[in-house]
Amino acid sequence: MPAAASALLTTVEMGEADRLTIASGTPGIVLMENAGRAVADAVARRDPPGSRVAVVAGPGNNGGDGFVAARLLAERGFRVTLLLVGSPDRLKGDAAAAAARWTGPVVPAAPEALAGAHVVVDALFGAGLDRPVEGLPRAMIEAMNAAAGQGARVVAVDLPSGINGTTGAVMGVAVTAEESVTFFRGKPGHWLLPGRLHRGRLTVADIGIPDAVLATVRPRCVLVDADFAREAVPVPRLAGHKYSRGHAVVVSGGASTTGAARLAARAALRAGAGLVTLASPPDAMAVVAAASLAVMVRAVDGAAALADLLADARFNAVALGPGLGVGAATRDLVLAALAGPRAVVLDADALTSFSGAPEDLFAALRKRAGQATVLTPHDGEFSRLFGHLDAVREAPSKLDRTRAAARAAAAVVLCKGADTVIADLDGRAAINTNAPAHLATAGAGDVLTGIIAGLCAQGAGAFEAAAAAAWLHGAAATEVGPGLIAEDLSEAMPSVYARLFDPLAAPRAARAGGLR
Numbered sequence: 001m002p003a004a005a006s007a008l009l010t011t012v013e014m015g016e017a018d019r020l021t022i023a024s025g026t027p028g029i030v031l032m033e034n035a036g037r038a039v040a041d042a043v044a045r046r047d048p049p050g051s052r053v054a055v056v057a058g059p060g061n062n063g064g065d066g067f068v069a070a071r072l073l074a075e076r077g078f079r080v081t082l083l084l085v086g087s088p089d090r091l092k093g094d095a096a097a098a099a100a101r102w103t104g105p106v107v108p109a110a111p112e113a114l115a116g117a118h119v120v121v122d123a124l125f126g127a128g129l130d131r132p133v134e135g136l137p138r139a140m141i142e143a144m145n146a147a148a149g150q151g152a153r154v155v156a157v158d159l160p161s162g163i164n165g166t167t168g169a170v171m172g173v174a175v176t177a178e179e180s181v182t183f184f185r186g187k188p189g190h191w192l193l194p195g196r197l198h199r200g201r202l203t204v205a206d207i208g209i210p211d212a213v214l215a216t217v218r219p220r221c222v223l224v225d226a227d228f229a230r231e232a233v234p235v236p237r238l239a240g241h242k243y244s245r246g247h248a249v250v251v252s253g254g255a256s257t258t259g260a261a262r263l264a265a266r267a268a269l270r271a272g273a274g275l276v277t278l279a280s281p282p283d284a285m286a287v288v289a290a291a292s293l294a295v296m297v298r299a300v301d302g303a304a305a306l307a308d309l310l311a312d313a314r315f316n317a318v319a320l321g322p323g324l325g326v327g328a329a330t331r332d333l334v335l336a337a338l339a340g341p342r343a344v345v346l347d348a349d350a351l352t353s354f355s356g357a358p359e360d361l362f363a364a365l366r367k368r369a370g371q372a373t374v375l376t377p378h379d380g381e382f383s384r385l386f387g388h389l390d391a392v393r394e395a396p397s398k399l400d401r402t403r404a405a406a407r408a409a410a411a412v413v414l415c416k417g418a419d420t421v422i423a424d425l426d427g428r429a430a431i432n433t434n435a436p437a438h439l440a441t442a443g444a445g446d447v448l449t450g451i452i453a454g455l456c457a458q459g460a461g462a463f464e465a466a467a468a469a470a471w472l473h474g475a476a477a478t479e480v481g482p483g484l485i486a487e488d489l490s491e492a493m494p495s496v497y498a499r500l501f502d503p504l505a506a507p508r509a510a511r512a513g514g515l516r
């Protein structure tokens with residue numbers, strides 16, 4: 001997996017990182033002191049000494065972090081109230097040790113005790129939340145949200161209480177924080193919906209866990225960022241020529257529906273493919289040719305003709321789906337594309353055409369497992385293709401649903417949305433949230449398909465191509481800004497690439513690692 005810096009750790013993986021660190025000689029109470037200090041620092045960064053701080057501490061180590069933060073804030077002149085959910089004599093281990101260092105009163109938690117707080121530190125539940133929240137904890141979460149409504153700033157320790165760190169799910173009810181301070185690395189629940197909407201600004205604090213533990217923990221999920229995209233995008237060699245950058249084919253629909261394929265084709269070219277050909281039904285040739293300059297056009301009448309065209313091995317990546325129409329003709333085109341040694345990207349109508357018989361698609365995909373194949377469903381297309389599978393229905397998160405779909409289809413699956421998840425069939429996964437709201441516009445999905453095909457044509461692996469394309473697509477939308485229409489995305493790609501590969505604009509870590 002590229003970019004270990006952006007690894008996201010499940011709560012189990014984070015527990016292992018803690019254990020490995022403690023086993024190699026750093027006591028747990030030291031980690032807890034560091035965690036509590038990071039929380040106190042987050043409070044002190046924005047609120048002056050003298051502010052009233054209510055710390056809501058729970059019965060586990062998240063509460064322990066709260067005790068440390070309470071002590072350090074009191075030492076810095078904040079007026080701190082410590083509200084405990086549960087009884088002090090049931091605190092264990094490091095949390096008990098942290099509580100013993102707190103010399104102020106321990107007040108039994110009650111919702112009304114939050115009145116007048118300028119800052120609420122939510123140290124109720126973190127990684128250990130394992131069931132729906134009820135009773136007093138629920139009342140305290142609701143009171144924290146009510147306090148936020150009255151103007152209090154809520155700073156969550158590790159996770160907003162009620163959010164599952166691994167899945168991002170709300171376990172009954174959850175705090176909506178202004179800031180969450182987490183430790184060592186982010187967690188999938190900080191980035192998946194709805195967790196992302198609850199966590200506010202995310203601060204990741206170093207608490208003394210060495211990066212080296214990642215080699216043992218081996219996290220399977222990353223957040224897609226600029227470093228990931230920089231590593232994944234094949235950079236043209238000076239000695240290369242257009243053929244060495246691959247030749248992508250995009251299959252077009254009929255005369256009245258060529259726009260989607262044209263958007264995809266142009267995006268494949270802008271993504272860096274050496275050559276791009278639109279395979280067009282004969283009746284649409286005039287329309288397609290008139291609107292394409294750098295993109296080439298070939299008449300292709302049905303699945304047999306597509307197979308003939310693709311017999312030329314230089315066509316090394318094919319995208320199908322945008323504007324293709326739903327039905328048997330599209331199914332045949334898809335099966336023809338899948339039946340050979342090339343990267344294939346399936347989107348939109350190419351997916352919907354198999355919604356009555358997904359197993360037919362999966363069988364064709366399994367035959368080519370090991371070759372690059374990417375499916376790019378939105379939520380509706382995803383449930384039509386994969387909704388019948390138990391492993392998908394029972395998955396606790398979008399992350400796991402997408403992984404289950406990738407396994408079933410023997411392909412990389414990119415499930416679109418505000419939290420786009422990309423999963424490989426081996427369990428590797430990535431989350432991309434680099435997507436401004438104005439990206440949700442007609443034709444944007446067609447462009448994403450084209451970028452993936454363009455990266456695959458240049459030799460990127462299917463997983464890397466899909467994840468990097470999602471990030472680039474979002475970066476292009478950010479570059480254009482509000483008012484964006486799908487046509488603009490491809491035109492913004494040169495600026496996105498310029499920024500990505502400009503050594504002066506790149507972050508220090510990437511410079512030190514050397515740009516290819």
Ligand SMILES: NC(=O)C1=CN([C@@H]2O[C@H](COP(=O)(O)OP(=O)(O)OC[C@H]3O[C@@H](n4cnc5c(N)ncnc54)[C@H](OP(=O)(O)O)[C@@H]3O)[C@@H](O)[C@H]2O)[C@@H](O)CC1
Nearest residue numbers: 028031032059060061062125126127128129130131132158
């Ligand atoms: N050394 C380390 O490991 C470090 C860990 N760190 C910190 O520790 C946190 C993880 O700590 P944790 O594992 O103790 O879990 P935590 O989130 O405090 O909650 C568990 C408690 O809640 C309870 N409980 C659960 N669900 C419930 C529900 N629905 N309703 C009611 N009760 C519920 C559960 O009780 P039980 O199941 O026993 O009834 C248990 O008592 C992590 O987020 C980070 O902040 C940092 O200090 C860095 C060093």
Ligand SMILES: [K+]
Nearest residue numbers: 122125159161
């Ligand atoms: K919390």
